[in-house]
Amino acid sequence: MVEENNKLEQEHHEKPMSLLGLSVITGLFGGIFWSSIAYLAYVFKFTEIRPNVILEPWTIGDWKVGWLGTIISIIIIGMLSIGVALIYYFTLRKFNRMYIGIGYGLALFLIVFFVLNPIFPGIDPFKELSRNTIVTSICFYVLYGVFIGFSISYEESEIQKSKDSKQKEVRST
Structure with a gap:
């Protein structure tokens, strides 16, 4: 009897x-992770932009530039990143190439720094940003795009391979 229960438990897979x-989890983690790394880049003077710029248009008070504002900003960026990951999921998940992630990251950079720039007073106009800030920001957006893109596309590819192998097993039996 005990042996049968163990056998049943072994056959049960989650x-x-x-x-x-x-x-969704990839987007949340990617947003929190990469905005935290970007904050470190701000601390070490690689960039003039801190994650707190996300709060500037909507909040009042000095708290937004302190540690609490930084933590809340990183969490908000993580939540927004879920939407960014879902956009990738619905549009580009079938493409299992790193170049797609690079392009996605560059597209996000262009959207933030050229289209959404007027919303964020903490981000100077593009022509007024330092070279270090521009290069660092492009690198972070590319890394973020590759992280989101490759994570989602890789899992899509693995699921497809699993489905294909199951179909081959069914056909051969």
């Missing part, structure tokens, strides 16, 4: 997380 759920 259902893996859906790709959509994994994309």
